[in-house]
Amino acid sequence: MGKTVIILSDDEVALVRESSLLVGRTLAEVARHIAPGVTTGRLDAIAEEFIRDHGAVPGFKGLYGCPSTLLISVDEQVVHGLPGDRALREGNVASVDCGVLMNGFYGDSAYTFCVGEVAPATRKLLQVTQECLALGIAAAVDNNRTGDIGFAIQQHAESNGYGVVRELVGHGVGRKLHEAPEVPNYGKRGHGVRLHSGMALAIEPMINMGTKEVKQLSDGWTVVSRDGKPSAHFEHTVVVRAGKAEVLSTFQYIEDVLAKNAVGSTPVSTIVK
Ligand code: MG
Ligand code: MG
DSSP: OOSSOOOOOHHHHHHHHHHHHHHHHHHHHHHHHOSTTOBHHHHHHHHHHHHHHTTOEESSTTGGGOOOSEEEEETTEEEOOOOSSOBOOTTOEEEEEEEEEETTEEEEEEEEEEOSSOOHHHHHHHHHHHHHHHHHHHTOBTTOBHHHHHHHHHHHHHHTTOEEOOSOOEEEOSSSSSEEEEEOSSOOTTOSSBOOTTOEEEEOOEEESSOSOEEEOTTSSOEEETTOOOEEEOBEEEEOBSSSOEEOSOSHHHHHHHHHOSSSOOOGGGOOO
16 A cells, blocks of 8 residues: 555546446446355356456456455455355355456445345344445545544444454555555544545445454455454445545445345345344
């Protein structure tokens, strides 16, 4: 991660938006195929082909030695799960994180899917994590600070009794996947890096049903909750503006697929709180 905060021109923001929308379409392609029995490796292959067919390259593959296009984290896995032979099962939740690089700029977004019927308590965790993301985005406005984003996310998660992961954070997005500043999902109002119009940020709450504590598995990638309870992760790439951030990525393509797909996954937004 660079140290200098980058302000993007409107033309550059448009390129981050294009990359971010392609991530949304890729995650919708994943949504078409996610169901009990599918392997995480199969989803990864589908995503890679889709991205390359659209003239872009996977944003994660090869970065820091990452072997895959997607990072798929099931149940107690928080983030950075590596796709492979694991078949998804009814009742799993799977966070699917995806980045693309196109025209020199990255987009980054993640969505946690329900595989078939999922326990109500877990569905509530997904719903609250999406609400945390929305609250974080609402705080990503000109002249606020990164701590305002973190505070909004932390407050909502903890008021629901959940743990906020500290070890992994959101980040700036631009010509590199990870730019300054870091965007923690916890914090104090009025603290942290000052936000300015034109800063592109990936805001990505990682919220645990139980303890906030995590550990990394021996594969050197997968991060899991220490108590084995489920974790959720939703991420948008946004650009800071005065008054209201613009969301550059979208879940709309995903939710259009899920709304039609009664057998596989169901949209988080249909959850009754
Ligand atoms: Mg991501
Ligand atoms: Mg990210």
